[in-house]
Structure formats: C-alpha cells, structure tokens
Amino acid sequence: MERGSQDPQIITTKLTIPPYYLKKIIPRNHVYMTMDAGLQRPLLLVTAPAGFGKTTVVSEWIRQHQLPAAWVSLDPSDNDIVRFWRYILTALSRFLPDLTDLIVAWQNEQDELSIENILTRFINSAIMLPEDILLVLDDYHTICTPAIHQSFTFLLEHLPPRLHIILITRRDPPLPLARLRVQGKLTEIRTQDLRFTNEETSIFLTQAMNLNLSPDDAIALRKHTEGWIAGLQLAALSLQGRSSYDSIAQFLKTFSGINRNILHYLTDEVLQQLPEHIQTFLLQTSILERLNASLCDAVTGNADGEMMLEWLEQNNLFLNALDNQQCWYRYDQLFLELLQHRLKQKYPELLPELHHRAATWYAQRGMDIDVIKHAILAEDLEQAVQLIEHHACHFIQRGEESLVRKWLSSLPEQLVASHPMLSLLQAYTAFLQAQMDVYEQALTRATQLWQEDKQHRYMLSRVYDLRARVALYCGDGPQTIDYARQALDFIDEEHSSPFYCSTMLHLGAGHLLQGKLVQATHYLTESYRLGQKYGYTTVALAAAVYHGLLQKIQGNLRTAIQTFQQICGEAQAIVTWPVIAAHVYLADIYREWNDISNAQEHMQQAQLLSLQTSNEGHIAAERYLVMARLAWLQEEREQAMTFLVQAEHSSQRFGSNPTFLARVAELRMHFSLAQRDLNAAQQWQTQYAPPLTDEMFLYERENWLMAQARLLIAQEQGGQAIQLLEPAYQQAHNQGRSQSELALLLLLTLAYHIEGNTQYTLQKLEQALLLGEAGGYMRSFVDEGAVMIALLTELYSRYQRHAAAETTHSSPGYIYTLLSSVSTETQPPRWLISQENDDEMIDKLSEREYMVLGLIAEGLSNQEIAQKLVVTVSTIKTHLNNIYAKLHVHTRLQAVTRAYDLGVLRRSEVDTEPLIPPRSAERL
Incomplete structure (x- = not known):
C-alpha cells in the first residue's frame, strides 16, 4: 500500500521502524545501557552528524527489547504543522484507539480542530496508556518551522507519564533542553557516544563488511575516521576488491579522515567499481526521495526495479528499507546528494525527462504535491502552472501557504509575471509574510493582465478584495470601503461567491472603523450568513469577530463575550486569525471585568495559537496591546x-x-x-x-x-x-x-x-x-x-x-x-434591598447553585469545587454562568459580594477577610 488508507497524503512507510540493512549488526552495549536508563525519563535525544548510525542503534535497541514504539521518519515536506501532527497522531493511533476518531474528524474540513485541541485531547487520551510507549521521531533536524517546535514544546511540558519521546537528529533542536536537563527529564546520546570503538570497528570491518584486515589496520582506519560509521563503510566499500597488502597499505596511507573531498573520492571509488547498469540505475533514481520497484521502472524505463533494489540492499549500498515488506526504500541522504551531484555532471540533459516520468507516475496515483514538484523540475511548466492554479487556493485554505510559496519560488519569475493568477498568489503569500514590496509589484501585474483580458475581467474582484484586506489591516476605513466597492463592480455570481462573501466582510469592517455601526452591522451579518451557507468558514468566523468587536464598541460586553466564546468553540484544524482574535478580545473583556485569571487564560491560549501559524495577521498588534494592559x-x-x-x-x-x-x-x-x-x-x-x-x-x-x-x-x-x-x-x-x-x-x-x-x-x-x-x-x-x-x-x-x-x-x-x-x-449598601427582594433572589438560585456559591465564598477553585461535588469543571462553569446571570455580576468576587448584600450568604463574625487582597488607591 503506497498511501495511508484514510488520508491520501499520509505515506505509511514513514510510520515503519526501518529494518536494518547490514547482514551483521554490531552490538552497541554501552549505548544500549544509556538508552535503558533513558526509559525512566520523558525525552531521549540522539544527536550526531550524518552517518553515525543514529537510526540503526535506536531501531535495533527497540527490536532487541521488543518495545512498543510509534515511529515517524521526518523529511522537509513535514515542515507544515498540520502535516507534522497528522503523522504523529497516525503513528500513535495503534496504541491509542481513541485517536482514530480524532484523526477522522481532523480530516473532515467541516469538523476542524485546532492544534491546541488536538494536543490536549491526545494528552488526555495518553494518560490512560496501560504501558510505556515510545514515540520516535527520526531526522527531526529536517524540521525548521518555529510553530512546530513551539507546539512540540507544549507536548513535552505536558507529557503523560507512560509516553517517552526519542528524537533522532543531526543537531540540537530549538527546544528547552537546558530546563529539561535541570529537571532531570532528559537523556542524551551524542556524537562521542556513537563513535565506533576499536573493538566495534574491528567487528564491523571484518565480520559485517568481510574485509581481511589486521587488527592494526582496523585501528588505523578507525583513527582516520574517528569512529565515523559512514566513513568506515565508505572506506570498506573502497577496500573491497583490494587483496594485496600493498594496495591496502596505499589506501590507508592516502585516507585522511572525514571531510567533503574524501567523501566525494570514496563515492567515486565505490561507483567506479560497480557495473555500468548499476551506476546508471543509481544515478537515474537519485531524483526520488523515496522509491519502490514500480516507480523505479517508470523513471528508468526498464522492468528490473525490484531486482535492482534487492541487489542494492544485499550489497549494503546505502539503501534503507522503509517497511517490513521491503516495498519502499530510500537512499542514505549523503549518498543521495552525491548521486544527484554526479547525475547533474554526467547526464544534465536527461534530468527533465526523468522528472517528467516521475511526475507522470505520481499523477496516475493522484499524488498532486509530488506531481507539481517533479513537473517543475521537468521544466513542464504548463502542467505545473495548471496544477498550481487549480490546487493553490485549497492548500492556502488548509494553512499550507508555505507550500504554495515554495512552488512559486521554483518557477521562473517571468512565468509568474505572465500569469495573473500566479501573480495574485504571489501577492497573497507575500502579503501574509508582510513582504509588502513584493505584494505590491505582484498585485499590480495581476491587475494589468486582467484589465487587458476581457474574458476574465471578473478576476479583478480578487485584486480589489485583497487590497481591501490590506487597507483594513492598516486601519484605513475609507480605503477599505473604496476597494471593497470596486471589488463589487467585478463580482459575478458564477465565479465569485467566496469573494462576494469576503467583500461584504471588508465593507462591514471598514464601516466599523468609521464608527458607522448600522452599516457595519448590515454588511457583517450578510458576510456571516453567506459564509455559513457556502462553507467559507474562515470568512464567517472573521465576520463573527468583527460583529463581536462591534458589540464591544457598543458597550454590550455580555453579548460580545458570548460571540467570542462561540468562535472559540468553533476552533479550526488550521489555526486562523479569527480564533486567535476571539481569545484576545475575551482576554480584554475579562481584564475590564477585573477577572485577571480568565484574562490570562485566554491570552495564553492566543499566544499558543499564534505560535502555530504564520498567518496571525493584524491581530498580533492587538494581542501585544492587551498583554501590555x-x-x-x-x-x-x-x-x-x-x-x-x-x-x-x-x-x-x-x-x-x-x-x-x-x-x-x-x-x-x-x-x-x-x-x-x-x-x-x-x-x-x-x-x-x-x-x-x-x-x-x-x-x-x-x-x-x-x-x-x-x-x-x-x-x-x-x-x-x-x-x-x-x-x-x-x-x-x-x-x-x-x-x-x-x-x-x-x-x-x-x-x-x-x-x-x-x-x-x-x-x-x-x-x-x-x-x-x-x-x-x-x-x-x-x-x-x-x-x-x-x-x-x-x-x-x-x-x-x-x-x-x-x-x-x-x-x-x-x-x-x-x-x-x-x-x-x-460598607455594602444593605439598605438598598428589601427583605422581599432578598427572598426573591434566593428563590432564583437552585440548590446546586447555592452550594457552588457557598464554596466560592470559601475560596475554592473551580477544580476543587468540581472534585467536592463530583462533577466536571465544565459543569461548574455552567453553574457559575447561571449565578452571574441571576445576580447580574461578571466575576466570582462580584458574585460573593452581591450574595452577601442580598443576604443569600451570611457573613460569620470571624469571616472578615476579603477573598482577594485589596490594592490601595495610591498603588493605582
């Protein structure tokens, strides 16, 4: 099976523990002992440069101990935060069956969840693990997206006790390693730990690689390579076929250790000693990140892919099996890079055709991301442009703007400049990155091209709608309205329903900036209605945010808080700025109500979400302003x-x-x-x-x-x-x-x-x-x-x-x-309320609400009250909201104060301390 059965974008072989590729595995007992001790801690970090056997030592340790492990092999395409976490959840789902429903819900765009919700539900589910489970992330160094590192830090900080993480990486990841060391939560295996000892080198060269070397020769080679396993393997491959003492001695004399020149020399030595057809196969298939027999046949034009892969595996030629069925493979990364370099030098004219064949194979299987990549490299720009124009908006809606930006950067600038849709996409992605010079140039080109094309002039609605959005982000109400009205001039029902919805949003927000609340209400209501009707979720949520802001401007804080809470309840799988904005405005309202605890909670939520997206938009400034307050x-x-x-x-x-x-x-x-x-x-x-x-x-x-x-x-x-x-x-x-x-x-x-x-x-x-x-x-x-x-x-x-x-x-x-x-x-104004009103207010409260109110007065937290009454925290929050509504208050302090005033609660003679220490007027 080439793809996950539930998600066509999941490559199941990435979730398989790599099988060993040597006939003889060298025991690494001193490393295994360190790893055994690491089972008592949350995180095991295995870090060393390429070629030090990191993956092999971890996978073999897991096999020998028969440890339950979820394995994810990462690569640069996993730098999208959604893709990253989908792989992890899929890998863990066989140990946590509850995650299966969560993954299905996440794949359904109509039931989208935020990264925060995903991690929270995963953590809560993992609490119930009956045994210790390992989560292994191989090649973590390929991850360079800050939002991923931040979300992964969140997982580490809340890691369930029976879940242990192993990170295999070439360099230290940007995680709080120092804090984890101090807390005793980190075990580290580094380069020095992984270098082959003299004994291991001797066993490797003589038994695994079948070389006839003296102990002194093995020690000399180990000294030259400093125990670098890949260097030893390259050297051993070069030594194969050298039987005379003089030939071996000459090689050892000229071998000078670990550096790029030696690596190129050894690779040439290896390749030159291989049969011509093997060299050709290696070079031609080096364009592939992952390969199987069918794909290799398509690229090479031959029918010997399965046989060739078996031969390469048997001869230890840097081929790593990715699944136990030995269907999918990959070359060692260093070896792959060198093969690609050699291919460009030897057969540059063949590269486009090879990529074209790969693109055709991927297209037949609906793997559009790979099709676009190889179509670009094949210089089949027409196919690439068609696919990008067709799929880009979908990937942008999924929050994968970085992927679209990568595609555009791979195309010739003249080509992008000659296609208005590509120019619009370039403008949009540049705008999201706040690259306003690039944005303006690209959007100007798109405008000019569509103005000249009478058949597609309706596309100008996209241009002016984007300009309206930028004007809105700059706080320019009149300009926002002006651009939005120009967008309306080009909108037609057949092509532009999502942009009509967006334009209504910008008209409403623009009027809001000008203080014209009646007009703003009309347009925002229409935008929300259309967004809900046609499934434009992000636009609908944005309209709801501005409507909540309108309510806040009107002083209707109670109504506004309901609006923002509803938005947070509809949190998306792809984190969007409206969800962040809702948390920010909730934090500001709770701050105004002097409920600092709730304000801080929502601000923390906003900050966490902001780390998970590169598209926080203009709400970042608002977030900092509320943080300042x-x-x-x-x-x-x-x-x-x-x-x-x-x-x-x-x-x-x-x-x-x-x-x-x-x-x-x-x-x-x-x-x-x-x-x-x-x-x-x-x-x-x-x-x-x-x-x-x-x-x-x-x-x-x-x-x-x-x-x-x-x-x-x-x-x-x-x-x-x-x-x-x-x-x-x-x-x-x-x-x-x-x-x-x-x-x-x-x-x-x-x-x-x-x-x-x-x-x-x-x-x-x-x-x-x-x-x-x-x-x-x-x-x-x-x-x-x-x-x-x-x-x-x-x-x-x-x-x-x-x-x-x-x-x-x-x-x-x-x-x-x-x-x-x-x-x-x-002193409270007791004279304001008659005994009759007291009795009426007491009657309004239910017995359970009265109990909750009394426990609040004792200073108990929501969690403590829930435990005392044997209910959930959410149930307590519901009781609190009912109490607030009946007493016409907004905070716990106000509720208790009001209850004392009404006589709902009675102060004892000794109960004179305030619930919250007061702050003097001078300090304010």
Whole structure:
C-alpha cells in the first residue's frame, strides 16, 4: 500500500521502524545501557552528524527489547504543522484507539480542530496508556518551522507519564533542553557516544563488511575516521576488491579522515567499481526521495526495479528499507546528494525527462504535491502552472501557504509575471509574510493582465478584495470601503461567491472603523450568513469577530463575550486569525471585568495559537496591546512598556497604521502619567503627537485627543481638556459608541474636577456609571487612579446619606463593587434591598447553585469545587454562568459580594477577610 488508507497524503512507510540493512549488526552495549536508563525519563535525544548510525542503534535497541514504539521518519515536506501532527497522531493511533476518531474528524474540513485541541485531547487520551510507549521521531533536524517546535514544546511540558519521546537528529533542536536537563527529564546520546570503538570497528570491518584486515589496520582506519560509521563503510566499500597488502597499505596511507573531498573520492571509488547498469540505475533514481520497484521502472524505463533494489540492499549500498515488506526504500541522504551531484555532471540533459516520468507516475496515483514538484523540475511548466492554479487556493485554505510559496519560488519569475493568477498568489503569500514590496509589484501585474483580458475581467474582484484586506489591516476605513466597492463592480455570481462573501466582510469592517455601526452591522451579518451557507468558514468566523468587536464598541460586553466564546468553540484544524482574535478580545473583556485569571487564560491560549501559524495577521498588534494592559495590572511596568513597543512595531508590518499608533500613544500617555512622570509625558507629547485635524481617521483622532487631554488634566488645565473632550463625546454618543463614550466621560469627570465644577463633575461621573454598569465595566474606572476612586467614594457616601430621600441614576451596589475592588473599608449598601427582594433572589438560585456559591465564598477553585461535588469543571462553569446571570455580576468576587448584600450568604463574625487582597488607591 503506497498511501495511508484514510488520508491520501499520509505515506505509511514513514510510520515503519526501518529494518536494518547490514547482514551483521554490531552490538552497541554501552549505548544500549544509556538508552535503558533513558526509559525512566520523558525525552531521549540522539544527536550526531550524518552517518553515525543514529537510526540503526535506536531501531535495533527497540527490536532487541521488543518495545512498543510509534515511529515517524521526518523529511522537509513535514515542515507544515498540520502535516507534522497528522503523522504523529497516525503513528500513535495503534496504541491509542481513541485517536482514530480524532484523526477522522481532523480530516473532515467541516469538523476542524485546532492544534491546541488536538494536543490536549491526545494528552488526555495518553494518560490512560496501560504501558510505556515510545514515540520516535527520526531526522527531526529536517524540521525548521518555529510553530512546530513551539507546539512540540507544549507536548513535552505536558507529557503523560507512560509516553517517552526519542528524537533522532543531526543537531540540537530549538527546544528547552537546558530546563529539561535541570529537571532531570532528559537523556542524551551524542556524537562521542556513537563513535565506533576499536573493538566495534574491528567487528564491523571484518565480520559485517568481510574485509581481511589486521587488527592494526582496523585501528588505523578507525583513527582516520574517528569512529565515523559512514566513513568506515565508505572506506570498506573502497577496500573491497583490494587483496594485496600493498594496495591496502596505499589506501590507508592516502585516507585522511572525514571531510567533503574524501567523501566525494570514496563515492567515486565505490561507483567506479560497480557495473555500468548499476551506476546508471543509481544515478537515474537519485531524483526520488523515496522509491519502490514500480516507480523505479517508470523513471528508468526498464522492468528490473525490484531486482535492482534487492541487489542494492544485499550489497549494503546505502539503501534503507522503509517497511517490513521491503516495498519502499530510500537512499542514505549523503549518498543521495552525491548521486544527484554526479547525475547533474554526467547526464544534465536527461534530468527533465526523468522528472517528467516521475511526475507522470505520481499523477496516475493522484499524488498532486509530488506531481507539481517533479513537473517543475521537468521544466513542464504548463502542467505545473495548471496544477498550481487549480490546487493553490485549497492548500492556502488548509494553512499550507508555505507550500504554495515554495512552488512559486521554483518557477521562473517571468512565468509568474505572465500569469495573473500566479501573480495574485504571489501577492497573497507575500502579503501574509508582510513582504509588502513584493505584494505590491505582484498585485499590480495581476491587475494589468486582467484589465487587458476581457474574458476574465471578473478576476479583478480578487485584486480589489485583497487590497481591501490590506487597507483594513492598516486601519484605513475609507480605503477599505473604496476597494471593497470596486471589488463589487467585478463580482459575478458564477465565479465569485467566496469573494462576494469576503467583500461584504471588508465593507462591514471598514464601516466599523468609521464608527458607522448600522452599516457595519448590515454588511457583517450578510458576510456571516453567506459564509455559513457556502462553507467559507474562515470568512464567517472573521465576520463573527468583527460583529463581536462591534458589540464591544457598543458597550454590550455580555453579548460580545458570548460571540467570542462561540468562535472559540468553533476552533479550526488550521489555526486562523479569527480564533486567535476571539481569545484576545475575551482576554480584554475579562481584564475590564477585573477577572485577571480568565484574562490570562485566554491570552495564553492566543499566544499558543499564534505560535502555530504564520498567518496571525493584524491581530498580533492587538494581542501585544492587551498583554501590555495585563502586565501593567500586575505591576510589571517595564514589561508593559516592552509590549507597547512590540504592539507598535507589529501594527506597521503591512504598512502605516496611524489608527493603531494613536491607540498605543494614548495608552503610553496613560501609563506615564500613572507613574507621575509628567516631564516624560510632556517630552513625548511634544516629540511625537501630530496636530489634531479633521482629516484624521475617527479613532486616530479620538485617541490622540484623549492622550492630549490626559496631559492637560495632569497639568491642571481642565478647561482646555474639556474643549477637546466635549465634541468628541457628543460624536461618540451620536454614533452609539458607548465604549468611547465611557472613556471620554471619565476624562471629562477628571477635567471638570480640576476646574472645581462639582455639579458637572458628578453629572459626568453619573453618566459614566450608567454606561459602565450596563456593561459591567470596572478597570476603566479604577485605572483612572486615586482621584477617580476619591470621587466614587464621595458619590457613594452621598447615596448612603440621602438614600431614603433621593432616587439615583446609577446603582450604589455597582459603585460599591468598584470601590471594593481597591478597598475593604466601604460598607455594602444593605439598605438598598428589601427583605422581599432578598427572598426573591434566593428563590432564583437552585440548590446546586447555592452550594457552588457557598464554596466560592470559601475560596475554592473551580477544580476543587468540581472534585467536592463530583462533577466536571465544565459543569461548574455552567453553574457559575447561571449565578452571574441571576445576580447580574461578571466575576466570582462580584458574585460573593452581591450574595452577601442580598443576604443569600451570611457573613460569620470571624469571616472578615476579603477573598482577594485589596490594592490601595495610591498603588493605582
């Protein structure tokens, strides 16, 4: 069987422990002892240069001990993270039957799962292993994708106790080896351990290679090769046929050790002593990474492939069997490279024909990736172009942009430039890599070619849709809308339904950037509807993200959080930016609700997912911005500033983004003034702040205006700050942008306070509280510092004093929640709630919810509560959500506080400690 039965892209021979290829295996007892000890640790690292017998020693050790092992032979084509993990899961599925369903689900594009979910489910499944299992990854050095290394680190850090990993590699992988050494979790076998000893060399040369050498000659050869096994084998092959003492002595005299020149010399010596037809077979089949008899026959044009492979194996000519049935083979990599070099020198004119034959063989079996590779090398560019144009979008949708980029880079630049679709693909892959010069040149070419082609002018919709996406990534709302409308001019129903869906998305997002929420809602809803209807999952998720962001802008945080949670629940097998974005925005909302634990959890999820994709897009800048806010709350001041710099840098990857720069500037000003560094804030404002103009983008102007207003307030120039803030507040109010309204109202509160205007100070603060309570805002208030806390305290005291005589616009209970997050001195407003309301609220809670609430008050975690009640953690989270909804709160602290206020829970006389240590107003 040439391919996996379930996935045509899985080569099953890569999952087979390689059989040994020598008639006599040399015992490596000292190495086996080290490996035996390594069974007590999670990771065994076998690392040495090529030709040191790494694969042989590991496979023979496994055979001798009859150890259950899952083997994966890696190669450069496995640098796609999805392909990498599919091979591993397939290899392990025979030990973990539960993985079979997971693999099937992953192969189904309608039921896609994230790498994180895959690893989590795999780890949880592997916990139940009844015996120790080895996972062996051979040739790990061929993996160079950072996202793979990061995800593999995640597995190592959560490795089940009965699963042990062996990495066979030519160099140290970028994994946390130092930490693993300190933790005692790593066993290492290195070059020095694998060098043949004098005894092993003698056995190898005399018994395995059947040479008639004296012990002194064997020791001399071992000294020259420094125990390098491949060098010894090459030398032995050259010595075969030399029977006279003088001939052997001359060879040993001229043999000077391990270097490229010697390797070429020995290979020539070996090849020259082989029959001509064997040399020809070796050279012609060297174009193949893997070979079997049928494929060899197709490439050579002969019918002796099976016989030739058997002869090569019997004569130990660097041929490695890849399966126990001895159907598939591969040449040793060094030998393969030398054969290819010799082929180019000797028969350069034959290369295109050989690759053409290979492409034909792969095409007959539907192995399109291999067809494209050999078609390019065969210079059959017409076939290659047709296949790339047909399959590229599919591979891009699967997250394999690197494969498409590799194909394009293999084609002549003139050919790419003459095909508009290839130019569009080049532009798209360059854009994803933030290579904006290449992007612009390629897209300009595609535009010109399609403008000249009346039959395919509809393809211009792809061009303008991509331009709209880039403009969106740069925060340019008007330009996004303009390009999207131009895309609509070329869209037809027959060819462009996915691009119509995408264009609706860009129109909605563009209007969102301009604060036109009604129009944004219309287009985003349409994009989501079409995406769901036609299966354009990524576009549908992107529309959902922007819709959640719209809800957040409107101040509807409860609704927004449901939207983002739904997106996370639909996590994809190919990690896409909408899923990362959903976690980032969830982290920001939980931060606003002062639920730092949940905020950090979602931020960690976003960071993990970002490591698994090269297509994080513009959300990376947003991620760094939220990380800066979280770091600041944890008093990690320098780290917060570092994240701001990273956010600023990331936002410029796709071009100038003045809107995002203004957001960074406003937060930087906030941080600087919170540290009472007025001089630094003034210098920064003077050096970087642009003049405020009506030509600025909406959020660009709004954020620079707030930054300037903050500085004016700090300089006790409240009047000037008010002149800036009042018109901006009115605009935000008219557009229904409650999030901006709240931020501007809080600054107006501080500005009027500086001016000594008590009436307007309290009026603006009450307006802010009314907006804030609707969305459950907390950090927006308390992060404004000691003055805001003092004003809230004064307002709360007024409510307490005049509660019986006055009706207030905002809830004293809400103000109490804000104050209790930074101080324990505030007394709860028990007078607000009658006994009748107490009884009504108690009736709303179920018996189990009441129990969960009581355990929360005792300080138990979700995991501890689940164990105590003998349920799952997800069940506890469901109870928590119900409790939050019934008590109209958003965090555990708020729930307990509210329950005490209502009398649902009763404080004991000794229970006076807060659940969370307070932070004083001065520290804020």
